[in-house]
Amino acid sequence: MSKRHIIVKHNNADTFQIVPGNNESVTTLSLDPLDLNKMLKSHIYDDLRTLGFTPENTAYDLLHIALAIYTADQTVSRQTNGFQGWSRYLTVYFPVNDKALWDSVKEMLENYIGFLSGDKWAFEFRQNETIRTFQHQLVRNPENYTKVSLLSGGLDSFIGAVDLLSDNEKPYFISHYKTGTESSTQVKIYNALETKFGKGSFKGHKFYVQPNQQNILAEKENSSRARSLLFICLGLTCANCLGDTIEMILPENGLISLNIPLTKTRLSSHSTRTTHPYFVDGLNKIISTLGIRNKITNPYRFKTKGEMMVECKDVAFLMTHDHETISCSHPENSRYAGMPPGLNCGYCVPCIIRQAAENRAGNIKTTYAIGDIRRTPPSQRNRKGSDYRAFKLALQNLTTITKPHSLALQINRSGQIPYNSEAELLEYVSVYKRGMDEVKLFLDS
Structure with a gap:
């Protein structure tokens, strides 16, 4: 695994640089909208001005950090730089308006962003030498959005x-x-x-x-x-x-x-x-x-997708338009099946959970590229069927896990669950069990 240094610059006047060590490389990531060689396509700054939104310095820095992390995530190849083709080691050098403030969240940021992406992140904050001047609207929320x-x-x-x-x-x-x-x-x-x-x-x-990803310095990461x-x-x-x-x-x-x-x-x-x-x-x-x-x-953290549908505040309206939504991991792939792009595939994890929810609500109206996964399950040799087979195995294994504390251990496998009481932990256990029951009911129907 090689180490990649990401130097973030807000404008071309920034002269900050570092000398990489052995098995290390450096990428300069410009967020300057006027930079013709920037690695980010966006009109976000114009959009914010048009909307009348003027972020405070800390919120402004947070948005820029998110832009930098997303750009680095998409332009540093896991296959080339990651351990076993996956986990990368990325150090980000970022200019902020209050270095001491951002240093206070450095460890938390490294931990939670690492949890999100599966990479090792390190953040080195430096004082932004450019003084940001801005002027707020007299009334921040004149239309009273709640x-x-x-x-x-x-x-x-x-x-x-x-x-x-x-x-x-x-x-x-x-x-x-x-x-x-x-x-x-x-x-x-x-x-x-x-x-x-x-x-x-x-x-x-x-x-x-x-x-x-077309930038000469960018690597394609899917x-x-x-x-x-x-x-x-x-x-x-x-x-x-x-x-x-x-x-x-x-x-x-x-x-x-x-x-x-x-x-x-x-x-x-x-x-x-x-x-x-x-x-x-x-x-x-x-x-x-x-x-x-x-x-x-997240007001729905204790609801299954099916429960969200049947308990919607306007079920009739939802059922008129639910099939127009896209929950799929890769909706563009439907063209490979000779169908128009933009369809829910029907075989990825979100699509299987979606079909289980529609089944719970009483009617599967969405058009799926694969058709009905229950009637024509993917071949054992077909990679498209990996999520379907994984669900089948998981549901089979769940039949042997019946005690709440055992299920609590199960839901902590993907990350430590934060809870303030045993009752709250049991809510997470319950929504997991009910959600998997929805999937089982769909796949067995």
């Missing part, structure tokens, strides 16, 4: 949006896209919500942020573990601009959040930790230490 919520285009975030609007909240939805499929899906959902609840009932914005950090920090930045205590909603069902490895061999690349309670709890600790008062909340 919550910020992430709206990815997936089924869970759509349910989250419907529930907020049905509860007479006035949400500000934040979306992130990097493909045409994601963008078009989000547009469909925004249009449906506007038709149902009215144009003035909410506001939303779609941010395009994508590392430039995994994108750090994308969730960027998405969350986009929402958090906007929430902070609207008000110091505006809550940021992260809508995700409890089973996928826990994302317990289905087999013993799926602890690394297969075990994503996008919304894992340990990671979300860690981010809340970091932002609190930084003095940011906004909080990240």
